[in-house]
Amino acid sequence: MKYYDKIMKGRIARSIFRTGLPTSNYRKSLVILNNLFLHIHPVKVKKSTLKFTSTFYLGALSFGLFIILVVTGIYLMFYYHPSVPLAYRDMKDLEFAVSNGKLLRNLHRWSAHAMVLIVFLHMLRVFFHRAFRPPKEFNWVIGVFLFVSTLLLSYTGYLLPWDQLAYWAVSVGTNMMKATPIIGDDIRFLLLGGNVIGENALLRFYVLHCVILPLVITMLIGVHFWRIRKDGGLSSGSKQVADGKRDMILGKNLGVSTEEVLNDRDAEK
């Protein structure tokens, strides 16, 4: 402990962690304020939102899965060629020759599936807790776009292994696209870079999956988080409405407690 203190108070450590050890509340708030990655958080949070049942941490889980996907995805990109005979062989190489390749591919694949599910559950949670009420309407809309982006990311990634499963799953999807009136065929052509799923389609899906959609989703996530802060933090749902000590008040915070109202009523009687 002595050495630990010495190191943490030393010049080098202080140059890195400016705040020093978070011993006081002031220092604790500096941890959040001074850190690029943590400063999206407020210094203080409502106690009720930390309760597991108020959010089930679904948003955090979604973001956690996104981080896993980015990291494993970058690793996979080192070994992957978006070209027709090689793409499939790279899957085999990941399995048979690359260190931990199989684990990382599995992790990427399963995390992608899990993310679709968790994001959907997150949306349901927000809906049933009515956490989209003003002023958070637009954040809900961003959330819907995030859900769509998640689906698209997962779907574009589905083609990349270039196996039968990928190929035919994507054909089913892109054939559905054809049904769109007037522009259906054009959209499909644009997405596939041709009329059939081939090398061009693989390249386009690769670019979408590894560049465009991750950029889009990262920006949307940023905005989503930012607006949570700006809209007054997480809302933990309407359940508290009934059993909380203070009732919710419309418009301005009038600070009227139910007890006071009941007392008044009793007094009237």
Next chain:
Amino acid sequence: MRDLTKPFGIISVLFFIIMAISPVKEHYREWRIYPREYNEYIKDLPQRITPVQETVKQVWVPELDVVDRCTTCHLGLTNAAFRDAPQPFKSHPEMYHQPERFGCTPCHQGQGLATNVESSFGFSKDWEYPMFSSPFVESSCGTCHNEDSVSHAPLLNRGKELLAEYNCAGCHNITGIDRGFIPSLDGIGNKVSKEWLKRWLTNPSSVSQNTVMPDFLLSEEEVELLSDFLMTFTETTDGSELDPLPEVLKSEIPESLFDEGETLFRNARCISCHSINSKGGTIAVELGTVASKASKHWIYNFIKNPSKLQPGITMPQYGFSEEEIQAVTAYISEEFIDWDLSEEEESTEYQTDPNFFEKGLKIYRTYNCGGCHSLSGYPVVENFGPDLSDLRNKPHYQLEFGQKDIPHTKEQYIIGKLKDPRGFLENSLMPQFQFDETEVLTITTALFSLQNKEIPAKYTVKKEVVPSIEVQGEFGKIVEKYQCLTCHVIFDKGGTVAPDLTKSGSKLQGKWIKEYFKLPYTVRPILTERMPNLFMSNEEIEIAPNFITGVFRDDELEPEIEFLFSDELITKGKDLYNNTYGCQSCHQLQGQGGYVGPPLDDLSKRLKPGWVFKRLKDPQKYDPDIPEPNFNLTDEEALALTAFILGQGNKNEK
């Protein structure tokens, strides 16, 4: 707020443990374990062998699209010191291709990219080409070697032969194998009785044991309809009726005629090609019970002109006179009767269906009878069974195993299909063949060699396509009439039973050929097939030898050497024959010697000295398959031996 520091600590420890599992597993992967074991193993070997590194090794052949990592674990593959080593270090028995140039999977299949046992050898959803079980490896030879006969691949060669023999191409599209001989059904109404046809259709092999015709498992009604349908065809292929049966054959046959027929049958050496009760040649059909099958009328016409009744048949048109034909017919129709056949065929009341023709035709088409037989006016229905030309790469999910309780592998599927064609799907139409166990294995091997995949030309061996030269003119007519090409080869075309005649003009003396046609004798007594007496006309006997000695020549075989057989030369030749080269160990001469080669007596009248000389110098040059050793004789030695064989050796003196 609950303090979570402690749970956080515990979970963190757990977290790091879990994260370490995969890197630790990495250390124990099979491709690391086997090199380690190898390095342990070589310590005990007497030879000094350099240890290997724990790395993935691979053979990469871009042209064949092969990346094989087999050598990562099979480390002693090319090293004779590992002949008795345990797997995976054991050396490869005999290798016909270097693994560095070809990899392993082009022959063995299996997943070359894999680095663990299960994935390399086995079948999985992502790898449909598991390693071949040992008999089928030969099929891989056939993917690049398109010759008719691939050396070191007896199963494949036999399988291909069987594919042709059973005329599988009649119903299936098989690359490299054409639809085979098609026995015409024209005139069948005049040839056989309906009773016989019914028995035949019910189960062909019960009538003729060695028939290649499979059992179509027809129902009784189908048999009736199809027989009625076929019995309506009485005309020959060219549309004419049969010649009328001579009076003498219609009634009781005189014994003298029968005896004459028997003698002719023997002289013509019919049993060179035909078997009688399973004894005799195998080139043509069994004759033991032919009289119970074919009518007298038909036999008479057939001997008279075989190819009129059965176009494309290999039977020669013997030069019999009218009376001789009658005699042979008399003999055959009296002698070869199936006595086991019950006299009273139970003729159950069968009401002939008024629409038998349409219904019969429908059955004829349903079972694709036209795939193997021709019937004028009802052309061949093109390949009607599944396409087999890419069987090796047929996707696994296209194999319908149905309710069949066998391992779901392609090998087992093909084996099962050959043994029990209708066992997989109820509506399957494939007939039941009489394959024995070996035939099933060989055919499976041949089928596995079928694939459409493009293989770079430098890796393939093409089937030699020789532009066929038709023999024209008078001699051409003789060749056709006597079907010489059934047994002999002329200009790279014909059967392999008897010697190639293309260069026989340089080999044989014209006078001898003439004598031979008059009365053929056996040059090689150990062979079953003998040259039949074709009863050629004198005119033909004049034409043929002239043509042979005039046209079938090769200047190379006629060296400009003056062959003067002096006694000195003959003595020297005798010494070479008996002592230096020991020719008598294989050849007979004056009743002494071995039986491997043909006897060398009386060759002076038959062979030309130039041919003997050249042949002695380089036996394989003219017949690559001949077992005669090449002694690298000098001109002088060859000359001496020629002199001895053709001159002195045949003067019948000690």
Next chain:
Amino acid sequence: MDNNKKISIEVSDDLRDTPIRVAYVKSHSSIAVERQRDEEVMTFPHLIIREALLFQLLLIVMVIWSLFIDAPLEGIANPEFSPNPSKAPWYFLGLQELLHFFPPIVAGVLLPALVIIALIVIPYFSINWDRSSMWEGNIRKKFFRLSICVVLFNIPFVIYKAAPLYVCSIIIYSFMILPLVFRGKNGFMRRISRLGLADWIMSWFLLVTTVLILIGVFFRGPEWRWIWPWIDGIY
């Protein structure tokens, strides 16, 4: 807008049933909610430690899952041989299942577009979501309205024989009217009776999505025929 209207206080004997509110709601606007400031705690360490813990647990679960179950991989893509059935990824199997019932333009374009639009406009509905629960006021009138709406809504499904859809509607509808039949005072009935129309619609969407995906994943075989996964296996 008449701003002089008196603010009235809703009063009831049962505090749990009718929480006391002081409300001033303009018509055609939804309510903005602002809670009294809660008790607050320091983000560091309380939230940060929870986030770290959560991430660790997540990674542990994902890594164990990935160690034991391999990601699917089949043979190399071959445009000439289509597997039977060809299935989309599981999250699109609901759509693929709809494709079985409806023409492609409906199942592949119209319905997904409607769903996304519906999701987007949810917060902009100018109705007060929680103003009243389902069965308050003129119950008879509400019941008839609801029933007619449900019937009209499901007619297309019945026409196209989309059984999963109208069966789900029937299930949700029966749960909706359950409190009318059993006017129980027990917890479950009360809870159901308090759900608003929006909740019911979302529940219907959730049920339909789940059912369609489950059918697509487990109960569909070659030629999109119905199969039983425990007999024919999962395709």
